[in-house]
Amino acid sequence: MHDTLRINGDRLRHRLSELGKIGALPGGGVCRLALTDEDRQGRDTVMGWMRELGLEVTVDAMGNVFGLRRGTEDGPPVMTGSHIDTVRTGGLYDGSLGVLGGLEAIETLNDAGITTRRPLCVAFFNNEEGARFAPDMMGSLVYVGGMSLEEAMATEGIDGKTVGECMQAIGAQGDAPVGHPDVHAFIEIHVEQGPVLEESGITIGAVEKVQxxxxxxxxxxxxxxxxxxxxxxxxxxxxxxxxxxxxxxxxxxxxxxxxxxxxxxxxxxxxxxxxxxxxxxxxxxxxxxxxxxxxxxxxxxxxxxxxxxxxxxxxxxxxxxxxxxDPVPFDPEMVDRVEKAARDHGLSVMRMPSGAGHDAQMLARVCPTSMIFVPSVDGISHNIDEYTAPEDLEAGANVLLQVLLDLAA
Amino acid sequence: MHDTLRINGDRLRHRLSELGKIGALPGGGVCRLALTDEDRQGRDTVMGWMRELGLEVTVDAMGNVFGLRRGTEDGPPVMTGSHIDTVRTGGLYDGSLGVLGGLEAIETLNDAGITTRRPLCVAFFNNEEGARFAPDMMGSLVYVGGMSLEEAMATEGIDGKTVGECMQAIGAQGDAPVGHPDVHAFIEIHVEQGPVLEESGITIGAVEKVQxxxxxxxxxxxxxxxxxxxxxxxxxxxxxxxxxxxxxxxxxxxxxxxxxxxxxxxxxxxxxxxxxxxxxxxxxxxxxxxxxxxxxxxxxxxxxxxxxxxxxxxxxxxxxxxxxxDPVPFDPEMVDRVEKAARDHGLSVMRMPSGAGHDAQMLARVCPTSMIFVPSVDGISHNIDEYTAPEDLEAGANVLLQVLLDLAA
The missing domain is CATH 3.30.70.360 (Alpha-Beta Plaits)
Incomplete structure (x- = not known):
């Protein structure tokens, strides 16, 4: 239907670069630990972009942020997203690609004047990295009902402060309730964080499961x-x-x-x-x-x-x-959709597991889910030398756009 | 000839205990690192005992100390000895037994009014442990000509001070020249520092070689x-x-x-x-x-x-x-003498190697040498829990006395 629609790679890279300036480290890379002042600046920036794109922004009591784009029909949205917090010596793409890739897909649809049947939603989840507050994937875990809000709020970080205190301090808590979300499907794009795609010379990973x-x-x-x-x-x-x-x-x-x-x-x-x-x-x-x-x-x-x-x-x-x-299997039909979208774009693709944890594995508890991986050069991850080539970022975001259109049709 | 002569175990233990008070640690054991003030007190105490026993005390330029007991003839002495410095958390017997066992043999001969044909000499060598200044066995190494006095003096310790400075500070340097000693034979008694004798239920080790x-x-x-x-x-x-x-x-x-x-x-x-x-x-x-x-x-x-x-x-x-x-083999005849002396005393004995370094391996470069080992409980060494049973200390010192008499006859 919209086979010729393509995202704007420069615009995507520009947003990634702008977000990467917040908490930028002198030698490269970024430190934007969850619920620090840098995280607050990052949250404000991304919520600003969401509003510029016409999304309806809601923040839940756990500090998870959702930008909704209405469809021609009501009903549960097709969701994409990831996180914008980083480890202490993080790269520009881990997490951010999943959020800003989603915004780039939205802007592409805006430019093309396309309204999907189902609503679309771009989310970023609080404290995915767990580098300051354990466990990791805390925001999405609370979102799907795997941990109570109270327990999350009381969690003490490496610096002795609780999640609740720090959310208060940066004003991260919203008024939307948490839990029992109604989501049609969830798709997340992320850098692989491993060497398999690069070593295999393949651009897109269709993620079947999380180890x-x-x-x-x-x-x-x-x-x-x-x-x-x-x-x-x-x-x-x-x-x-x-x-x-x-x-x-x-x-x-x-x-x-x-x-x-x-x-x-x-x-x-x-x-x-x-x-x-x-x-x-x-x-x-x-x-x-x-x-x-x-x-x-x-x-x-x-x-x-x-x-x-x-x-x-x-x-x-x-x-x-x-x-x-336990391992988390993703929805086979969702994996097929990723694989098909990559093929339709003429991109090389392989089915693969994820060796790292991601918000998607939490969302898999409540809706059909899969992920799109793009290559990490030398498999370097959680390191200021994390890198993914511009053409791979662009290819991945195009696959994301296609899968969103497919799911929301 | 003097088959019935026995050392005085109480007197030996008393001297071990007195020397152990110098640098005693609160929880037991002793810290008498080479060329510290505690080492000086130890040196003064042992030299005092040497003089009380009528030995002629000389100190060489390397701080090695020799107590000579004249024989009925002149000529190179039969030497015994070891060291009185310790590691940071040392025991009472490592080194001290070799020096004070020698003094106990001398006092036993004094009491019995026995003068040997050859002179006897009890020595203690500077900085055997190497815990403050590397290498270990430095004093005996210089004594046998394996390292120059100048190099030894310039050696910097873990606290940045040199051997020369520290010898100056505690007045450890004597006026006797170092090098090319004329020694008839050398025999050293030492705790095993390993578990083999105890595990074998044997009292005396006749040391054949050093690993x-x-x-x-x-x-x-x-x-x-x-x-x-x-x-x-x-x-x-x-x-x-x-x-x-x-x-x-x-x-x-x-x-x-x-x-x-x-x-x-x-x-x-x-x-x-x-x-x-x-x-x-x-x-x-x-x-x-x-x-x-x-x-x-x-x-x-x-x-x-x-x-x-x-x-x-x-x-x-x-x-x-x-x-x-390189491994150091000891003189087979010397090893035989140790074995025979133990048997003559009705003690169980086994030939064995030494797994640790000792002054004796340096002396082996210039004269026939062997060692007498006594059991270390649980093989514990360089630890405040180092322990050898009183009867084993006594048995070893009796073997030492017998070997000295044998060699000096």
């Missing part, structure tokens, strides 16, 4: 001994058990294959001296899979390995679960 | 990536290479067997976050063997392993050799 996450912290206690005078058979080396487990995590991920990944990202040993057998080790294991059965299998094998090795070595193990999320 | 030491620090650089979005095959995980190498070091030591030990005692990774693939890792490998060929073989296998693994992973490796000492 489940299992984070465990292990604390091991052995016996500190002289590295020269203690024969191998008499050691209780906590460092060795930790490091051998890290080797096992790699083997496990390789052996299970598929989407399985496994990472030992944090490890500290004590007393941490060249000639002393470590009696202390603390380390984390991050396991992810899009299939919950296989994720549980990975967790079980890890458990068995470290239990047996620690027993053999005479080292005690304490476990603490830091996080556990 | 060679190879310390290497590896610095690895990979690429920092998102732990969720980066497939295993696209990772350059510096932490993984480090930890897998730690697993290899254990396998290597177990496979080579014999005296081979291998330890990864220090490891740090960066950025050290649960969900980020580490791009930085720095760790140390401590390899020891009493056989230099096998030690070189272990070094080579380690080199091959990490080179190949790092290349496969796309991680760069920098190496820095922190220490490399």
């Amino acid at each position: 489940g996450i299992s984070w465990t912290e292990f604390t091991l206690t052995g016996t500190s001994n002289h590295a020269g005078t203690t024969p191998m058979r008499l050691r209780h080396d906590a460092g060795y058990v930790a490091m051998a487990t890290a080797g096992f995590v790699r083997d496990l991920a390789t052996r299970l294959g598929g989407d399985q990944v496994g990472t030992v990202g944090a490890l500290e040993i004590g007393p941490n001296l060249v000639n002393v057998v470590p009696d202390q080790a603390r380390f984390t294991v991050d396991l992810r899979n899009t299939d919950n059965d296989r994720l549980q299998q990975a967790e079980w094998q890890l458990h068995e390995f470290i239990t047996q090795l620690a027993e053999r070595e005479g080292v005690t193990v304490e476990r603490r679960q830091l996080a556990r999320f | 060679g030491i190879s310390w290497t620090e590896f610095t690895l650089t990979g690429t920092s990536n998102h732990a969720g979005t980066t497939p295993m095959r696209l990772r350059h995980d510096a932490g993984y290479v480090a930890m897998a190498t730690a697993g290899f070091v254990r396998d290597l030591a177990t496979r080579l067997g014999g005296d081979q030990v291998g330890t990864v005692g220090a490891l740090e990774i960066g950025p050290n976050l649960v969900n980020v693939v580490p791009d930085q890792a720095r760790f140390t490998v401590d390899l020891r063997n009493t056989d230099n060929d096998r030690l070189q073989q272990a070094e080579w296998q380690l080199h091959e392993f990490i080179t190949q693994l790092a290349e496969r992973e796309g991680v760069t490796v920098e190496r820095r050799q922190l220490a490399r000492f």
